[in-house]
Structure formats: structure tokens, C-alpha cells
Amino acid sequence: MSAAIQFNKVSLKYGTKADTVEVLKSISFSIGIEEVVSIVGTSGSGKTSIIMLASGLENASKGSIKINNQEIVGLKENELSEVRRENIGIVFQSFYLIPNLTAVENVLLSLEANQKFNLEKDAEELLDEFGLSHRLHHLPSELSGGEQQRVAIARALINKPKIILADEPTGNLDSVNSESMIDLLFDYTKRSQTSLVIVTHENSIAKRCDRIIELRDGQIV
Amino acid sequence: MARLFDIQQFRLINKYAIRDFSRSYKKLWVVISTLFVSLLLLSLTFSVKGALNSEIENNSKELLGGDILVTSGIDPLPSDIIDLFNTLGKVSSAIEFGTMISKQGESPVFTELRAVDNNYPLYGDIETIPQSASERIFINSQKPSVLINESIQTLLKLSFGDDVVIMGQKFEVVGLVSSVPDLAESAVFGEFAIISMGSYEQFGLDSGGSFLDHEYRIKFKNSNQAKEQEELVKSIVAYDDSIETRAPGESGQSLNRVIDNFSNFLNLVSVSAMVIAGIGISNTLLSFVNQSNTSIAVKKSIGFSSGFIQSMYFYEIMLILVLTSVIAYLIGVYSPLLANELLPEALGIDLEPSFSFLGFLNIFFIGLLVVLIFSIPSLYSISEIKAGALFRNTFNPVSLNFSLKNIAILSVLIIILITYFVFQTEQKFYTVLYFVAFFTTMFIFYGVSKLLILFIKHSYKFSTNSYKIAYRNIVAKKSLAPIMTISLGIGLTLLLTLSFVANNLKKEISDSIPSMAPDLFFVSIDRNIQSDLESFIKDIDPNVELEFSPMASASFISLNGTPVEEVVSENNRSAWVVRGDRRISWSEKPKLDNPIIEGEWWEPGNENEMFVSMDSRAAYDLGMKINDKITLNILGRDVTGVVKNFREVDYRDISINFAIMINKAFANTMPYEYVGTLKSELPPGDILAKVVEKFPNVSAIKIDRILSQISEVLNKVFIAVTAISLIVIVIGLIVIVSAVLVQTTFRRYNNLIYKILGVDFPTILKAMTMEFAVIYGTLIFFALTVAMISSYLVVENTLQLTWQFDLGLTLWILVSTAVVSFVLILLANRSIFSPKVYPLIRNE
Ligand SMILES: Nc1ncnc2c1ncn2[C@@H]1O[C@H](COP(=O)(O)OP(=O)(O)OP(=O)(O)O)[C@@H](O)[C@H]1O
């Protein structure tokens, strides 16, 4: 069976041996290629933790995680970087653009990490598509929150990753902005045949997904 | 991981680094400025030293005055030998001796007088005012003429055309010598005059004293066979040991050594400056990393590895290093032009800038090592930044990464740095010692800052608000205490140590010596006129304190049959006693101010046997024992004597002292002259004027003149040395200010909270003053202790003087440094006092 993401009995614990918090309790699920899945759950239920594990930015305490059939548990930092570069685009709640780079430069960063050069055209086109043609050479501090998040999404998409991981991408946006942004994200993933995992608190968003994974106390319900 | 020499990867690093640098160089100003200043200091020392050495090397013939120099001492060379010289090339003979120059109504001046022939100088030029004055001394006339240097002109208030008297003969002053090609020390620092050989002979100016040298310089006809001809000359004069020869390469050696020592000292100071700059670099980079932590995390989340990001920042620092070192080097290269302006004109030195890629590499390499040492722990902290934090919006500040691997790398780099320095210098031992002392001091100050924090934590806590704030600032994680104690501490220790040493030296010269020192020092008095001179002076001043000692020249041949060269190493403290010509004396009874500390004085009589009394310290250094057998060469004859006793000699009182004395009965059998000292209530200049008028051949040096010459030279050296150690303090201050600036965000936040809590401005100011006072107080306590110990060691052991503490000077240095530092810290902190706090918080 081919899946984009595969969690098999994954546990995540924090803290010392004496005082441990088991954040994820032997979770198993898989997300298919081109599948759009939302993760919902109460605060503290472990949604972000799943995204962190899937992106290789956190180490699982137990279990196996496969990204495009490649086991990533136990990989070294450099190997994880490579998996991430080649497969994954991340969208954060707080955008996190690099403050001293312009919109285009922020987007190009993703390409350059993958040794793809001289693709300013592509980056500009994508931003254009996202309605940012007049903001290409502005610094993040000169952009509105919605604009910043669109740049951040462009940065995650430009590299044509097979998987997009988004942790409450609309959390810092008003409803109008959030609506248009989600449209953008869904549109693009459909068109480019990408899997999308989106953590959200909003039912309207969750409903638009192919599937909903609900978490409670570190377990899937 | 990407391949190490991936060209794409490199291009990307290059691109990012340049982009980042061009957009955030303001955050790196500390790295740029401190690195630049310390590299500049290093570059200046290297360039000026290089230029001086090459000037000496290129002008070695001018410095020597010929292709070879032959010195025969008191006696001239026989004419058949001079004839032989004449077949080899052009010969210029000269006589140099000390004598008095006097003018009616002024006190006579002891001068180094040089009588030269028509061929002088064989190389280079005498520079005079007016320009043609040097020719006028050769014009044969009834009244001979003399060229004097500026110092004589000032002392005797002379103008051109005035008459002066030299050994009873009138000379007309026809010009001023501003420089001679062959460096004459007295031309630069003292009194120097030139007359023609013709007038010397015509007027019989033979002083007959032992302070006279016949010199012969030869300019070979066949200059391309210089080596062979040199050998030939050496073989011609080989018949007499007392005749010395010197080739051009050998002439600048002692000067070279002085330059080497001084530049080595400067190099060490530069490296110290650089290490302090390194502390600033490390601190700035770490805060730079912490400020950029989200950007770094984002890059990681996109898929850049820590290694890549580290390489990028490292590359950026390399760019700064290349840039600053190129500029520092270029300024350094042209600095000899400035040095020309500062060096005394009489030296006749004209330094030229010289560019060498190797010279640049040298500076770059040292800069590279320092930058590596101080940036590795900062840059490796990048690997501790977790991209996962982007999901939780929590960023913990990272700290210096001292992993075992890093410690190993750092140790290797530090060892390379020290070794690199040690191998470049002649004084390997002192260089190692300096580094050890330097790093120890650094450790001490680091420990001190930690102890201070610990002490404050456990001491009584006052309940005033300002104390609480000060307390919190000192014990805080980002406390100023460590960086301030280390960077200011080292600079202050260096400055205090150097000024203590300088001050002790100056004190010794300016006040303690003259009180007990004689006023005049008579050199080479003919034994036949000694008693006449003595009674003449006693007629002028019945209460005069006069002391005459007989004196002869001797050289040390062997100790217990072993040649001295094998007994004593070059750097033995007392090597001077056994090297070259020594003046020895004798007496029937022991001198009162030379107490015997071992052995016994001899019985009078015994003409056939030589007994020796040695300076106890020299004896100790040379490993002598009572009853050892010493062989001296006295007037060409080897004589072996028995060591009978050791005397404690204190050379500081400038009375007549001899390291080696022998028994009078034995010495009476050989030719000798007298030296003497005079101390009188009357003006010594007046006595001297009368003496010189009556005894034209008697020469005497005024002690106060010598002392003022020495202190003049010392003063200049000390000003230079202090200025240089001030640079270290300036760099320390930059580092502190940068640390303060790094802190302001964090302090601003605290102060905002204090404000909200109702703490007013005076309280915050009081808290800052308290914080500064506590840190600075601790710092000066240790800086002072280290400086006192090290200056004590230098003054008492190396300089053999009595160490004294000068409270005024100490207070002056400490208070002025404190004021400057505190004002700078307040200025750097001024943004936290500004009312516009809220927008700043929002931007965080
Ligand atoms: N470093 C840590 N140490 C201990 N516990 C942690 C740590 N990081 C997260 N946790 C805990 O893990 C649990 C899951 O956190 P996670 O961020 O995944 O929740 P979430 O579902 O994303 O919540 P939210 O909707 O509020 O973002 C929380 O209870 C949190 O307190």
C-alpha cells in the first residue's frame, strides 16, 4: 500500500523518566497520496505534536513514521533535513517569514534549499497567482498578516512538495482573509496532486476535507 | 549532508552571506570595529618593524660607514697596515673620543667628538645646516672649525660663527649636524660634534685617555668581491686580538635586537587586544544568533541543515575578517610614512612602505585563529536551535556550545596561536610566559565574576528597591559582570602594570638617584695630573666630596681554565661582566659602600700575585666560588688570579663601582688612569668651567644631563606604551558597550515592569550605579592585585629596583577609567530611559 504519511504505533513523551507526559499514545493512521485531511481536537490534545513528528522536527519516543514509504524515525538531523526538503512544505500559524528577506526572497529560499536556482520567474508567478504581484519586493514588516500568510504558503508550495503540513494556518487571520487563504491552499493542492494535513479549530474548514482525524488526550477517536 | 566542496552550495552560502551582511551589518559593528582596531594595531607593529629592519639592512653600509670597519682602540694602526688597506680601496680614518666643549660664560659640555678625514663619509651624506657646512671644516686655516649638533647648540647657546674651546684650542662653529649616515647614539640622544682630522693632528688634541677609538673604514674597489676582501682585512689585523672588525651585516644587530624586543612587546599587546576583541566577537555572535533564532529555525524547517546555516554565518565573519584585515594591512603598509615623522630626525632614517602578500597572510592568519577560537562556540549554538519551536512560539536563548569536540578544537587552535607567536620571536621564553600570564589573568577574572555573583546571592539582601534591581541585574543570566570583569579587567591590569613599572623607573631616575648621586663624573684622568686636579678642586671648594679610583681595561678570559664563552650563556643576567672590555680597579682596603658578604679582603703587599674581589651577584650568576681561579687579559697579558671575596655592589647610586677589583700591590705594576666623582654645594657647572680651563684634557659628565637624557627617552617610550595599552582598554570598552546594547532589550523589558510597578527614574539610576560600583569595585581589586604583583616582579627582579606604590597615579587611572566606562554604559543604556517603551515591546 502506498501512502504519503504513515504513523504506526507512534508514542511521544516529554519530560524526565520520573515525570513524563505522554502526549501521543501509540497512534496509528495513514494519509494517502493527494488526500486532504484535517486534524481536530481540543487544545493540548496533541495536534501540533503530530505535525511536528510528521515533519521530522520532533523525535518519536516509540513507533514508526514513514514519509513516502521512507522510515524517518531514527534518522540523523541532516537526513531529516533532506526528507523535509524533498517531501514536505510547512505552514505555521505565525507565518514566520524571515524578516530581512523580501517576499520573493522568502519564497526562493525553499527552492534554493533544494539546489534549484534562477527560478525568480516561478516564484513571482506563484505570488502573482496569490494576488501579491504588487508586493513582491516588500519586506514582511511591510505586509499585512493575510499577505504574510500567503507568502508563507507560497514558500511551502513553490517546491512542489508531496505533502503540505499546516498548523492552524488561519489562526492569526480574520474570517475574510482566512476564507480566501483556505481556498488558495485547497485549490493548489488539488491542482498539484499534493497531500494536505491541516490542523484546525474551525468546523467549516474541517468539513471541506476528505477526512477528519479527531484527537483526544493523545489518542485518535 | 551536502558534499563539502559543492560549488552550488558554495554559491548559495556566498549569496546568503553577502545578502545577510549587507542587510544586518549594523548588528555586527562590534565584530567589525574591534576586529579592525586590533588587526590595525598588529599590522602597524609588523609594518613599522619590517620597514625598520629593511631600512637597516638596506643601509647597512651607510650605517657602518663603509664595506668594513676596523677599530683599533687607543692606539692607531701602524702605517704599513693602512697602506695595505689603501691597496684594497678607499680608506677613511676617524678618531672618536669624549671631551669637553666650552664657551665663555657657560658650563662646559661633555661631547662625543669625531675627527674625520677628507674621505668621510664613504657612504651616505652628512646632513648639515647650512648645507655646505661639512666642507668648511676641511678648509685649512689658523682657526679650525667644528660642526655641532642641536643639543650642544642649545646647551651652550651657540650661534654660527661663535667660538668654542676644545681641549684648550679655539674652534669656530660653522654649522649644525642634523644627521650622519653611520648612526651615532650621541648624535640622536646626546651631544655630538665633528672636526677634521687635520685640525685634530695640527692642534695635538690627544686626550690620551682610554675612552678613545681609532676607526678605519674601507670602501672596496672590487665591491663584488666583498666577502674575500673582508676576509683579507680580517687576516691583516689578526695579529692583534684587541683590533676589531665589523662587516655591514653585523652593524645593525644590536639595533635590530632593540627593535625586535619592542615590536615583540607590541605584538603581544596586539594579541591581547585581539583576544579581548574576540570576547566581544563571541558575545555579539551569540546574541546575533539569538536574535536571528526564528530565521534560523525557519531555514531549518525548510530543509537547510545546521551545518549549512553555520557555514553561512561563518562565511559572513570571514568576509568581515578579509575586509578588515585588508584595510588594516593597507593602513599598516603606509604607516612607516607616519613613523618617519615621529622618529628623531638625527637618526637619518627614512622608512619606506613595503607591500608583501606574506605580510598580509601573517596578519590574516592571526586574525583567523582568533576569530575561529571565539566564533566556534557561538556558531555551534546554532545546532541547538530547534525548528519545532516555530510550532509552539517558544524560543529558549541558546548559549555558547562547549562540547568536548569544540573544546578539543579550541585547545588545538590556542596552541597553534601561541606556537605561531613563539616561533616568530627571539624571546620565546618571555612570550610563553606572557601568554600564560595573560590566559591565567583571564581565567582569574572569569572566576572572579562568577564568585561575585555567588557572593551577592548569598550576602545580606537590603530591602531598598534600587538594591533589589541592582541585585537582579547582577545575578541575571545575562549579567554584565563576566564580560565586564574580563574585558575591562585585562585592559586595566595591563595599563596598571605598565604604568606601575614606568612610574617606578621614572621615580628611581628623577628623585631617588640625584639625592645621593654625585654631580660630576670625571672620565679618564691622566695619572700624572690626578693629584694636581684634586688640589685645584679643593681650592675652589674645600668642602667638596671628591673620590678618585684608578682604572684599567681588562677582559675576562677564563674561569678555572674554562673559557668564559663556555661558562656563561648569552642570556645570563651577568653576561655583561665577562663580555668585551671591562674596566677594573683596585684598592688597598675594601670600599665602605661595598660590604663584603663572603670571603675576606686581602693583606697589603704581594706584588706577584693577583687577588680578585667580585660583585657578589655576578659571582652568583656566573657560578663562582671563593678560591676559584680567574684569568684576565690586562693590556694584552693574560694574568691568573684567585677570587678572595664577594662584595655587594649597588650600582644605583652612580658612584664609582666596579664588578671586578684586584689587589693594589699587584696593580701598581701596570699603566692606568683615574676616574672620579665630585659632589659639591657649589654649582657643578662653574667648577667644571674652571677645571676645563685649567686642565683642557680633563673630561667630566654632568650626571643631571645624563639623567635628563635617560628620562627623556624613557618618557617617550612610556607614552607609546601607555597609548598602546589604552587601545586595549578602548577595545574592552567597545566590548562592554556592545554587551550593554545586547542587554537593552532585556533590560528595557525589566525597566518597563519596574515602571509599571511605580519605580521612578532616580531609583533605576541608583540601581545602575550600584550595579556598576559592585562590579567595578571587584574588578579593580583584582586588577590592582595582579598589576601590583606583576609590576613588583618586573621592577624588583628584572629591573633590580625597589618597587614603590603610587596612590595618586593608581587613583587617577582607576577613577578616570571608571568615569569613562560608566558614562559609556549609561549612554548605551539611554534607550531604556526613554518613554517610548511600549512600541518597542510590541515589536519584539
Ligand atoms: N516540551 C514539552 N514538555 C512537556 N509537555 C509538552 C511539551 N510540549 C508540549 N507538551 C504538551 O503536549 C501536549 C500536546 O501539545 P500540542 O501542542 O500537540 O497540543 P495541540 O493539540 O496542538 O494544542 P493547541 O490546540 O492548543 O495548539 C500539551 O498538553 C502540552 O502541554
Ligand SMILES: [Mg+2]
Ligand atoms: Mg497546536
